Amino acid sequence: MILDSSSVVVVTGASSGLGAALATDCARRGCTVVLVARRADRLAQVAEAVTNAGGTAVSITADVSQESECDRVIREVVGAFGRIDALINNAGRGNMNSIEDTPTEQWRSMFAVNVDSIFWLTAKALPHMRSRNSGSIVAISSVAGRYGHPFNAAYVAAKHAVVGFIAALRTELVGTSINATVVCPAGIITEWADATEGGSIGALYGAAIPRSRTIARESGLSTAPLSRMMTAEECSAIIIDAILAGRTDDVFTHSGTKDIAVQTLQDRCAQEDRFESLWRAMREAYESQRQSG
Ligand SMILES: NC(=O)c1ccc[n+]([C@@H]2O[C@H](COP(=O)([O-])OP(=O)(O)OC[C@H]3O[C@@H](n4cnc5c(N)ncnc54)[C@H](OP(=O)(O)O)[C@@H]3O)[C@@H](O)[C@H]2O)c1
Numbered sequence: 001m002i003l004d005s006s007s008v009v010v011v012t013g014a015s016s017g018l019g020a021a022l023a024t025d026c027a028r029r030g031c032t033v034v035l036v037a038r039r040a041d042r043l044a045q046v047a048e049a050v051t052n053a054g055g056t057a058v059s060i061t062a063d064v065s066q067e068s069e070c071d072r073v074i075r076e077v078v079g080a081f082g083r084i085d086a087l088i089n090n091a092g093r094g095n096m097n098s099i100e101d102t103p104t105e106q107w108r109s110m111f112a113v114n115v116d117s118i119f120w121l122t123a124k125a126l127p128h129m130r131s132r133n134s135g136s137i138v139a140i141s142s143v144a145g146r147y148g149h150p151f152n153a154a155y156v157a158a159k160h161a162v163v164g165f166i167a168a169l170r171t172e173l174v175g176t177s178i179n180a181t182v183v184c185p186a187g188i189i190t191e192w193a194d195a196t197e198g199g200s201i202g203a204l205y206g207a208a209i210p211r212s213r214t215i216a217r218e219s220g221l222s223t224a225p226l227s228r229m230m231t232a233e234e235c236s237a238i239i240i241d242a243i244l245a246g247r248t249d250d251v252f253t254h255s256g257t258k259d260i261a262v263q264t265l266q267d268r269c270a271q272e273d274r275f276e277s278l279w280r281a282m283r284e285a286y287e288s289q290r291q292s293g
Contacts, residue, residue: 001085001136001179001246005030008081010073010125012064012117013091015042017190018140020049021236022088027055034077035059037091064091065112070120078128086136086243087125089118094155094192096201098286102154106197110154115161122169129178136243137180139166143254145184146261147271150279151204151286152196163250170248179248183239184261186254187229199289207285211277219274223256226278230254 003009009026013019015037023033027050035043035050040061047057060076062069077084092114095106118139129135144152145159166182173180193202209226216224230253238253252258264271272279 001134001243003029003031003086003240003244005032007031007085008034008077008083009086009088010034010036010077010084010121011088011090012036012073012121013140014046015039016046017192018185018188018232018235019088019090020046021232022090022239023055023057024049024053025233025236025240026086027051027053027057030054031085032056032058032081034073036062036064036073038063064117064121065109067116067120070117071124074121074124074128083132084125084128084135086138087121088239089121089137089139091117092140092142092159092192094196094201095152096196096198096204097154098151099153101290102198107154109197110158111161114155114158115165118162118165122165126178130176133177135178136246137166137169137178138239138243139180139182140239141166141182141184143184143186143252143257143261145182146257147264147268150282152201166250179243179246181242181247181249181251183242183251183253184257185230185235185252186227186257188232188235189229190232203289204282204285208278208281211281215275215277221256222259223254225260225275227254227256 009031011019011023014023014035026033033050033055035046037043043059047059050057060073062073064070095110139162141162142159144156145163148156163182166180169180194200212224212226235253242251
């Protein structure tokens with residue numbers, strides 16, 4: 001697909017991290033970028049970056065975990081521009097709790113922001129894309145949408161649901177010129193780990209990195225299970241290329257992660273056994289974090 005000055009791109013979670021980078025990349029192509037998130041002050045900063053990069057910015061302050069807010073976003077965009085060329089469902093949050101420590105509200109909020117929002121926005125945007133038989137729908141899942149990680153089961157389950165949703169969407173788009181893609185990044189340097197519900201999860205992953213390298217060496221993996229962190233800009237560039245190429249396959253942004261996902265699919269139990277020392281390191285870090293309050 002083409003992204004140029006005639007394109008209207010909606011980016012959710014545009015107030016920081018990957019969403020801000022995606023918005024700025026679209027702006028470099030001259031697009032009108034609709035920035036959606038809850039923090040108005042941060043949206044204003046990204047809007048300035050979008051304008052400086054050559055795009056047109058429209059900020060909509062909205063909580064996409066509410067259906068009525070998603071409805072309003074799409075109505076405002078269609079009302080103002082009459083079209084949506086790309087919908088980038090990027091808004092998301094993580095959680096940090098063992099399953100038995102996860103409050104029901106946290107479980108529900110993980111699904112509301114990470115999954116329900118994508119259903120509502122996509123369902124409301126699709127009729128407008130269908131009327132022009134054109135458009136691109138992107139959802140940011142995660143490698144957590146492909147294989148399990150401990151102490152964020154609600155997030156892992158939600159990101160798996162995103163992969164399933166986009167797979168089902170593609171089967172409904174057969175015969176149209178509307179593309180749907182799910183993106184599965186590994187670590188990106190953003191605010192995500194600290195914005196996590198239940199406390200920062202960064203230390204848990206940090207504690208497991210040395211074991212991750214040992215596992216890679218011992219198992220002959222090309223990349224360690226916890227691969228190198230990417231900048232939001234690097235990750236955004238890969239996603240924009242995928243949109244421009246009209247890719248409808250699942251996009252793995254970090255090298256080696258697709259291999260791990262495929263191996264997991266082939267033999268999930270063997271893969272979980274292979275990574276056992278990771279899970280142990282994360283449990284130790286989780287328990288010590290809990291003890292220190
Ligand atoms: N960072 C990683 O390592 C990593 C890895 C794999 C996948 N991902 C995924 O990448 C996506 C982007 O995350 P990020 O890394 O860029 O983290 P981030 O910097 O924390 O950005 C998250 C964005 O989502 C928005 N958001 C959260 N809840 C929202 C709500 N209820 N309504 C509207 N917007 C909401 C936040 O804006 P407000 O707070 O202003 O609303 C923010 O703009 C997420 O889906 C995340 O799960 C991240």
